[in-house]
Amino acid sequence: MPFIEDILKHKSLSIVGLEKNTGKTECLNYVLKRLKNYDRKVALTSIGIDGETTDQVYQTSKPEVMIYEGMMFVTTEKHYKQKQVTAEIVGISERSTSLGRLVTARAKADGKVLISGAPDTAGLKRMVAELQDFGVDLTIVDGALSRLSLASPAITDAMILATGAAVSSNIHQLVKKTKHAVELIALDEVETSIKEKLAGVEKGIWAIDDSGEAHDLQITSAYSLDNVTTDLFRYGKTIVVFGAITERLLAHLKAQKNVAEITLVARDFTRFFAASETISSFIKKGGTLKVMQKTTLVAVCINPTSPEGYVLNSEQLRTEIQRVAGVPVYDIRKI
């Protein structure tokens, strides 16, 4: 049973797809099925509205998640009512999402559920903490990598990345994109002192000076950086951006003479929206990228079938991604 032992070392795990239809749910079902044989209290939740019965883009049917007796799950009221399993409600959130409040329940038998969850990072964090209060050893988050999602799966300790033909039907392209994502996930976390200095801050652009002090640069986001002559470096060469890392911001940074002295810190790896070429070029010129919150990648799962029905060679794909990923790569259907 590959990588389940690795997962059990962590208290929280997110499973994210690089694109829709990369086999994330299949991977999730595999993990849950394996976990039921371990004597651990497992809980399942999700980010935002991910977990619709039909995929919103391709209209392909999205399998419900199979959970097992004793496991806990958190989902919205709407999806709770559609469950096909006997479950005991243990809590209901006070705040409501677009699909109703969040219901926390314990499965009294094996069966299928639709999972949806907190729409923002703070809510997700709170939920993971609350589940730990219920005695849960491992919380699994059905995650999303989308700029539309306000909640970041990077708050979990560990992560499984699902990738596959849905990303690109060209193996070379697919491997390149996957490699890029894996590299971003692997970015180093900033020093604890900086994390402490910026604890509680959730937006804006900040600079860290040589003595480690944080200064608010009074810029709401990289999108409002309309006048790039604003001196970003008036306090120091380490810039922390809580919002999106845009193409323009990175292009501006890599054009600086002192690019090799610049450290750009993102909230987490999901905040990079610049082209992979721009990011690589910034690093090649000596720039440093870091994140405030890092998660550990434990495995990559591949789905060689695209939603249009195109099938790549599973073994070739697995080997090629294995070469660049640095973590075990599996085709769930082949284990």
Place this chain on the structure above:
Amino acid sequence: MQLKSLVEEVDGLRYIVDNLDIKSSVGRRMLLSSEFMTEVRAVEDSLNELGFVVNIARTARGIYEQIAEKLIKLRDIKGTISNLKKGQTLDDIELFEIKHLALLSLEVKELTTNQGVFPFEIVDLSKPIEILDPEKSRIPSFYIYDSYSPTLCTIRKQLKAAIAEEQHLHLLEQMEAEEDAIRTNLSEMLRGFAEQLDLALKQLGKVDMLIAKAFLTIQQGFCKPTISNNGTSYCDLFNPCVREFLKQQNRSYQPIDISLNKEVVLISGANMAGKTVILKTLSLCQHLVQLGFFVPASLAEVSLVHKVMVSIGDAQSEQKGLSAFAAEILGVSRIVAEAKKHSSMLVLIDELARTTNPTEGKAIVGATANLLNNLGITAVITTHYSGVASTCRKLRVKGFVNEIGEPLTLQNIGSYVDYSLTEDLSGEAPQEAVRIAKLLGVDNELVDMIIKELKK
């Protein structure tokens, strides 16, 4: 009028609401829907309830802290209770909510047994708990338990053993049908307790609100007012928000004594003598009492009114395009019209006719004061003008003390003002503007010229 809308209108009320540590949305809803009461009986009942809780909070705060801690879990389920009353079949989430409420209410009730912790008894919800907790676990969780029906129990066993997809689906359908029948049955049994559940929700919300009010009363040093027909008087009256502001600057607040007796009182005093604060505090206190709060004073006797009407200059009406004077005089006219309808009012007017010339201004003050006085209205009007022709009672802020040991600045000037009120028999407003100007170090030549001008 409810607190909800008054909080936007009455100066200082927001500070009180913001300083109440209410734990639940039910408690907040109760607080914000507090009515401005005009019946003596209603106000007294409300104050007595709060008094009861304040007294216990002084000696045994711990019990309330324990209860408040539990109330964090209180959820507002009035929608669910209303569905129950309407005869709907409740779903698992709603049944869970009811069980959750019933268990919470029981926990609070158990904490309050054998001691008068609240001036009312928490309703007994052991019957609904019995219905929703067949396994007697007392844990706030819920599902359609096997023990509700032997049929359900059998279906669930078969379901666990079922392997074929078709059989599985068939059993799932059977299970759902049986569960639905049980839900209908449970909802019917619970319907008889809908009123009690409603009461429990209201009681817990009220408990939350009362505890928060009692803690604030003690922390701020508020006192219980006596409701009287013989006018309003306060000893050591203070404005909580202004006191807090001064405290942050290491300055202290000087409380004042004041009494009003169905008459108009004219208050004169130098600039910076706190006349506006007196009016704002009087308005705040009248609202607090009639909303069921204690008041910021050491002793208070309060006559209830139907309405508090205030005219305190602000920029708002001026922004609407009216001149300052037009806005003010129209406001005063509205007050007079209202006063002619019912005399039980508290009228507070700051610096009446301040925006026009002194000759006419003086006449406006005198006429307004006399008119309201003849109507038997309780009113306080502050003024700058000397020699207002009115037979009304006059008070004066004592103002600057004689001994000032250091150069005056805007920062220390407050420490040299005696804010207390004294009966003013002369009717002459204190001529302190020149003295203040001098003390503040205003240009000598200018001060000399002002003095010369005065002597003419």
